[in-house]
Amino acid sequence: xxxxxxxxxxRKLALTNLGIAxxxxxxxxxxxxxxxFIRNDALxxxxxxxxxxxxxxxxxxxxLIFTTFFIFGFFQSGMSRTLGAFGPKVxxxxxxxxxxxATGTVMATVMIVSGEASVLYTFYAPMMxxxxxxxxxALFVVxxxxxxxxxxxxxxxxxxxxxxxxxPLFAYMTVATIILWxxxxxxxxxxxxxxxxxxAFGWKESINVELSRSLFWYFGHPLVYFxxxxxxxxxxxxxxxxxxxxxxxxxxARLSFILFILFSxxxxxxxxxxEPGIASxxxxxxxxxxxxxxxxxxxxxxxxxxxxxxxxRELGGKGLFxxxxxxxxxxxxxxxxxxxxxxxIPGGAGGIINASFQMNEVIHNTLWVVGHFHITVxxxxxxxxxxxxxWLIPFLTKRVFTKALQRLALIQIITWSIGMVLMSTAxxxxxxxxxxxxxxxxxxxxxxxxxWFEGIISNHVxxxxxxxxxxxxxxxxxxxxxxxxxxxxxxxxxxxxxxxxAESDARETPGILENWKVWIGVALxxxxxxxxxxxxxxxQHAPPGSGGFRTW
Amino acid sequence: xxxxxxxxxxxxxxxAALIIFLSVVGVSAFHQGHTPAGGLQKVDPDxxxxxxPFDNPGxxxxxxxxxxxxxxxxxxxxxxxxxxxxxxxxxxxxxTSKDVTHSFSIVDTNVNMxxxxxxxxxxxxxxxxxxxYLIVCNEYCGSGHHFMSMEIEVVxx
Numbered sequence: 001x002x003x004x005x006x007x008x009x010x011r012k013l014a015l016t017n018l019g020i021a022x023x024x025x026x027x028x029x030x031x032x033x034x035x036x037f038i039r040n041d042a043l044x045x046x047x048x049x050x051x052x053x054x055x056x057x058x059x060x061x062x063x064l065i066f067t068t069f070f071i072f073g074f075f076q077s078g079m080s081r082t083l084g085a086f087g088p089k090v091x092x093x094x095x096x097x098x099x100x101x102a103t104g105t106v107m108a109t110v111m112i113v114s115g116e117a118s119v120l121y122t123f124y125a126p127m128m129x130x131x132x133x134x135x136x137x138a139l140f141v142v143x144x145x146x147x148x149x150x151x152x153x154x155x156x157x158x159x160x161x162x163x164x165x166x167x168p169l170f171a172y173m174t175v176a177t178i179i180l181w182x183x184x185x186x187x188x189x190x191x192x193x194x195x196x197x198x199x200a201f202g203w204k205e206s207i208n209v210e211l212s213r214s215l216f217w218y219f220g221h222p223l224v225y226f227x228x229x230x231x232x233x234x235x236x237x238x239x240x241x242x243x244x245x246x247x248x249x250x251x252x253a254r255l256s257f258i259l260f261i262l263f264s265x266x267x268x269x270x271x272x273x274x275e276p277g278i279a280s281x282x283x284x285x286x287x288x289x290x291x292x293x294x295x296x297x298x299x300x301x302x303x304x305x306x307x308x309x310x311x312x313r314e315l316g317g318k319g320l321f322x323x324x325x326x327x328x329x330x331x332x333x334x335x336x337x338x339x340x341x342x343x344x345i346p347g348g349a350g351g352i353i354n355a356s357f358q359m360n361e362v363i364h365n366t367l368w369v370v371g372h373f374h375i376t377v378x379x380x381x382x383x384x385x386x387x388x389x390x391w392l393i394p395f396l397t398k399r400v401f402t403k404a405l406q407r408l409a410l411i412q413i414i415t416w417s418i419g420m421v422l423m424s425t426a427x428x429x430x431x432x433x434x435x436x437x438x439x440x441x442x443x444x445x446x447x448x449x450x451x452w453f454e455g456i457i458s459n460h461v462x463x464x465x466x467x468x469x470x471x472x473x474x475x476x477x478x479x480x481x482x483x484x485x486x487x488x489x490x491x492x493x494x495x496x497x498x499x500x501x502a503e504s505d506a507r508e509t510p511g512i513l514e515n516w517k518v519w520i521g522v523a524l525x526x527x528x529x530x531x532x533x534x535x536x537x538x539x540q541h542a543p544p545g546s547g548g549f550r551t552w
Numbered sequence: 553x554x555x556x557x558x559x560x561x562x563x564x565x566x567x568a569a570l571i572i573f574l575s576v577v578g579v580s581a582f583h584q585g586h587t588p589a590g591g592l593q594k595v596d597p598d599x600x601x602x603x604x605p606f607d608n609p610g611x612x613x614x615x616x617x618x619x620x621x622x623x624x625x626x627x628x629x630x631x632x633x634x635x636x637x638x639x640x641x642x643x644x645x646x647x648t649s650k651d652v653t654h655s656f657s658i659v660d661t662n663v664n665m666x667x668x669x670x671x672x673x674x675x676x677x678x679x680x681x682x683x684x685y686l687i688v689c690n691e692y693c694g695s696g697h698h699f700m701s702m703e704i705e706v707v708x709x
Contacts (some may be wrong), residue, residue, distance in 0.1 A: 052695060120692050126652055208651065251554070252555075263656065276592065276673040299563065358588050360663045364664045436657065440698045441698070446703070541592075543594035549694075551695065
């Protein structure tokens with residue numbers, strides 16, 4: 001018998017997305033390696049290349065390109081696996097979306113590489129990049145929307161054909177993530193289309209800086225949930241199957257995704273706590289809304305460990321912690337995601353600190369923040385994606401994830417963890433000492449700054465050691481990916497990787513959880529409450545606008 | 553919807569933690585006045601030379617005995633580049649930018665302000681210990697971002 005997978009059109013789509021994702025990944029991590037050396041004055045870049053160009057590329061390639069392309073590859077395979085084969089229209093529009101997204105990516109990347117857009121991935125005005133950088137960003141977002149609508153269309157067809165039934169958990173969560181993404185992007189699309197593009201091409205003389213920053217962060221925070229929710233799909237739907245268990249509670253899983261839609265968007269001001277132009281009241285209101293995401297996060301933590309314990313006890317684990325040893329630690333598909341979850345504990349706690357209103361002043365724009373997102377998106381999300389890659393690529397290419405590759409994968413996961421612990425701990429501590437983020441090597445002539453090169457943990461050298469280990473780990477991952485894509489032996493039905501989907505009992509799940517109109521409505525009301533007055537104020541009481549500056 | 557007993561306990565704990573955290577933050581902010589840097593005053597970034605207090609950047613003693621420091625940030629430095637303030641007194645920093653977005657962050661203190669063109673950011677701080685404090689720009693502002701810094705000398709009165 002030959003190996004089975006999802007139908008060919010979806011395989012090609014998903015593999016193309018994953019291929020672009022991992023190309024961005026290796027270039028992006030290489031940029032990261034260069035950065036830690038430059039920050040230690042251990043590397044001199046050639047004259048045509050600048051630290052901030054590399055920094056922009058690192059952020060854009062890893063945080064935007066790698067994540068987004070991976071997520072769509074994962075969604076396309078999972079939607080086909082759980083809802084059935086795509087119709088020709090769904091396939092066509094997914095390709096259209098993919099091509100637009102890729103075109104935007106190429107455009108923005110060319111601008112960054114040619115030094116026309118060293119504005120970092122936050123592209124704060126009034127630094128003005130080449131107009132085509134912003135056009136590239138707009139195309140990128142529009143492309144993801146087209147893919148999103150194509151997937152939503154596939155879901156709607158399924159619902160029509162299965163009236164009264166609850167959709168499979170994977171599809172439900174995909175749709176929730178897509179809804180979050182589309183609402184979130186409205187902010188950045190508005191900023192790019194109505195503010196940046198007319199300004200950068202010279203059709204408008206000036207830009208309202210504070211408004212553009214607020215629109216960016218309206219998008220910027222839910223963006224992190226757009227990375228996180230697909231990882232949560234891995235945690236809720238895939239991990240239980242890998243360890244041989246079931247979803248802990250279907251309704252709680254769905255409810256947590258709804259809560260993320262509601263409480264991840266009206267909270268962008270917590271990235272702007274230390275800036276003028278927003279009254280304290282509105283900053284505090286959004287702080288409260290930010291804290292609400294603690295609830296679905298705790299629900300998720302509970303569900304995960306409930307699944308682990310239940311399964312460990314089924315396998316014969318005794319006593320308070322005996323179940324823990326029974327878990328399949330040698331299975332890298334599980335171990336990777338388990339480690340990813342562990343990293344999210346300090347990651348989430350750090351996030352609460354960052355959002356804590358006046359406490360934000362202690363860490364805002366210091367290296368602490370860099371440490372923070374490397375143990376949130378850089379490990380819990382990224383390592384979950386690695387864990388998914390290990391079976392998803394061979395599932396799609398019908399190849400075998402061999403024992404030798406599995407051992408390499410374990411080494412990859414462990415080295416990534418070690419590198420990340422070293423680097424992010426150093427970054428957190430240096431940040432508390434006041435070391436700024438986003439700087440090339442500096443010799444600020446002051447004893448406080450000189451101390452940033454002297455500690456054991458709190459040292460730029462420790463950061464570089466961690467960063468180097470991380471790059472080795474990234475290279476190893478690329479080796480595994482290439483093997484799984486082209487060189488591993490072809491599978492037969494017995495050795496074929498499967499797409500693990502855990503059983504989830506939806507009989508008791510309330511139907512209202514799948515009434516999207518209600519939740520989109522509630523989300524929009526919350527957004528209106530949190531943003532209408534302060535944004536209207538920014539427009540009405542705007543200072544004279546800013547012209548464009550090119551300071552790099 | 554069914555909730556497991558342990559999950560109820562766990563979520564109750566979560567909600568309680570949430571309420572305690574927010575109350576602490578809220579009381580500290582609005583009762584004790586520890587709000588982060590901010591301000592709603594606007595200026596014309598192209599016309600700072602004739603806009604008080606930025607027409608005369610530097611340290612000014614006010615009638616009530618406190619101090620006001622007006623600082624203009626531009627790529628890649630601050631005006632003035634060096635200042636002196638007394639220890640133990642209230643010092644209110646007012647900062648704005650002539651060009652792109654910067655920051656004004658005093659290492660070893662909680663003064664950490666975004667400097668946005670067109671807006672005036674304000675923060676009051678009391679330096680307890682005399683000494684030289686480093687101020688860095690921690691918002692990326694261009695190729696010389698990592699050179700953008702200044703110094704405050706805090707002196708005993």
